[in-house]
Amino acid sequence: MPEKKYRNLIVNAGHLLAGILIIVVVVLILQAALGYVQVKSTPPGWEIIRPPAEVSTLLIDNDTLWTGGKDGIILISRTNNSRLPLPDGAPPTSYVRQIFRDHTGSIWIGHDGGLVKFTHASWEIIAPGPGIPFTKVLSLAERKDGTMVVGTETDVFVNNGSGWVSLRPGGMPAIASADVLLAPRSGDLWVGCGAVMHGALYRLNGTSWHQYTVSDGLPHPAVRALTEVRDGSIWAATGYSRNGGAARYSDGVWMNLTRADGLAGESTRSVFEDTHGRIWFGSEYDGIAVHDTGTWKILTEKEGLAGYEVKTMTEDPDGVYWLGTNGGLTRISSDVVMG
Known part of the structure; x- marks a missing residue:
């Protein structure tokens, strides 16, 4: 039994x-x-490309689109949308946070496991390495004088020619994380922190640091993206969950946009200006809003986006738009954006 x-x-x-x-x-x-x-x-003029399954950063390099995210580095051909092999000798990368090209043409890849540089078909692992004071890299920028800047979970480092040094001894405020870096034409350095409870925006002007929070005009403390537009003003994408908005800084004055003004959603994930002067505001849950001289157009998964969260955007020399989302890569022909 x-x-x-x-x-x-x-x-x-x-x-x-x-x-x-x-x-x-x-x-x-x-x-x-x-x-x-x-x-x-997807309708005419729209294409969804997978892999990559998720895209956090984009870079156009001639006919190659470099994508980075949870899948590491994936290269896509701009001409036929096919996946391309990585250049020989490519080191392994984990979650890629940013792909950045400096003034010499070198491509820098910041990821959770370190920092990699690609120059003239040659790869160099910068971090981790002997004497390097950081491993995980969240953001990258190049200052007006050509120095590279790296944002990490707790600090910001600059390469002074002899090594990587922290900006903290120079008076930088304590930050929860340097999720976003921007080095505009003015020579300033902007640092955005995306922490929900301890987020803020910092600006280094000469040797002086300035901090901006909700009390100074930000819609939300979590700063998710920064960009400089052609008139020299700075746009910040802020928010988390169903709160936030976009903020424009110009001549010491903040101006905010929310969903009531035309954004696709309150929490703004990315911001980008195209060659026509249109401003694209990506949201965390609701697609993207394109602003063109007083006119707004909302683009969502129903129109053909690969995902609901638009994390990054770029435009190639042919006027084609590439949008990185939580659900893959979207390619949009220029003639269908405001049509």
């Missing part, structure tokens, strides 16, 4: 395991099918 009971338990456990496996397989098939349908149902 005990043996029969034992056999029944084994049989039941086997049935349960088989049922779980069937459910997992069905879910995977449905996910693949839904992704296929979404890719195939």
Whole structure:
């Protein structure tokens, strides 16, 4: 009798395991099918490209689009959207936070496991390394004098020619994380912290640091992206969950935009100016809003976005827009944006 009971338990456990496996397989098939349908149902002028499955940073390099995110580095051909092999000798990378090109043409890759530099078909691992005071890299920038700047979880480092030194001894306020860096034409250095509870925006002007919070005009303390537009003003994307907005800084004055003004969602994830002067505001949950001389256009997954969260944007020399989202890469022809 005990043996029969034992056999029944084994049989039941086997049935349960088989049922779980069937459910997992069905879910995977449905996910693949839904992704296929979404890719195939995009309207003319729109294309969804996967992999990459998620995109946090983009860089155009001639006919190659460098993408970075949770999948590491993935290269895409601008001409046919196919995936390209990485240059020989590419080191492994984890979550890629930013891909940046300096004035010499070298490409820098900041990721959770360090910092890599690609120059003239040659790779160099900068961090981790002997004497390097950081490992995880969140953001990158190049100052007006050509010095590289690295943002980490607790500090900002500059390369002074002989090594990487912290900006803290120069009076930099304590920061929760340097998630975003911007070095505009003015020569200032902006540092954005995306921490929800301890976020803020910092500006280094000469040797003086200035801190901006909600009380100074930011819609939300968490700063997610920064960009300089052609008139020299600075736009900050701020927010978390269903709160936030975009903020414009010019001549010491802040001006805010929210969903009531035309944004796709309150929490603003990215901001970008195209060659036509249109400002693109990516949201955390609601797609993207494109502003053109008083006119707004909202683009979502229904129109053809690969995902609901637009993390990064760029425009190639042919006027094609590339949008990195939580669900992959979107390519949009220029003639369909405000049509």
